[in-house]
Amino acid sequence: MLKVQEIRELIKLVDQSNIDEFVYEHDGSKIKMKKKTAEEVVARPVMPVMEEIPAPKAVQPAMVKQEVVTEPTVQAPIKEIEADTKDLHKIVSPMVGTFYQSSSPDAEAYVKAGSKVSKDSIVCIVEAMKLFNEIEAEVNGEIVEVLVKDGQLVEYGQPLFLVKAE
Structure with a gap:
């Protein structure tokens, strides 16, 4: 079995090389290392989908219009009361x-x-x-x-x- 220091050195070597995946087997023990590649980062469609949600943008203008419409009606009675x-x-x-x-x-x-x-x-x-x-x-x-x-x-x-x- 490899020592912790030897595993760390292997990680550094794999990280610095062009190898995307490394597997080491010895006496029934197995060490498998994978690098994150550019394909993995590009393959994430989550970010664009989250940005495309238009619901909050559509709701906000309506809320602003409601506030503008109701604001003068709220102010007038207060002035009358005062x-x-x-x-x-x-x-x-x-x-x-x-x-x-x-x-x-x-x-x-x-x-x-x-x-x-x-x-x-x-x-x-x-x-x-x-x-x-x-x-x-x-x-x-x-x-x-x-x-x-x-x-x-x-x-x-x-x-x-x-x-x-x-």
């Missing part, structure tokens, strides 16, 4: 969490559109890290609009209610 809300007080979320309108699923909501509130009135709960934080109105007035849905995730500073201050 114009209407200049005189209104916004009750914002003091933290990131989950918005709840009531203390339990079967309890009535703390406030609805048209409800009268005072500075210390509880308007909702924001749950953050298993802590339920009661949010107060901070102003006397009337709830004009509830801006988020029950169970919705809210961000820090996100408006929750619009209040017409008195």
Whole structure:
């Protein structure tokens, strides 16, 4: 049997020569070496097939058109709301969490559109890290609009209610 060093030398010799395949048999042991040839590299049709897949290119223009079409319709209502809300007080979320309108699923909501509130009135709960934080109105007035849905995730500073201050 050949030693590891002798096998390494054979590999180097085969690699440097023009031989594509080398087989050595001795006492029931067999060593077979093959070089990668240019034919093997050329024979791979995988790359051109993968490049020919047109589906993502065909989908992207349609998505861009949809965004362009929907963008102006999204912007217009936001400007209208901003114009209407200049005189209104916004009750914002003091933290990131989950918005709840009531203390339990079967309890009535703390406030609805048209409800009268005072500075210390509880308007909702924001749950953050298993802590339920009661949010107060901070102003006397009337709830004009509830801006988020029950169970919705809210961000820090996100408006929750619009209040017409008195």
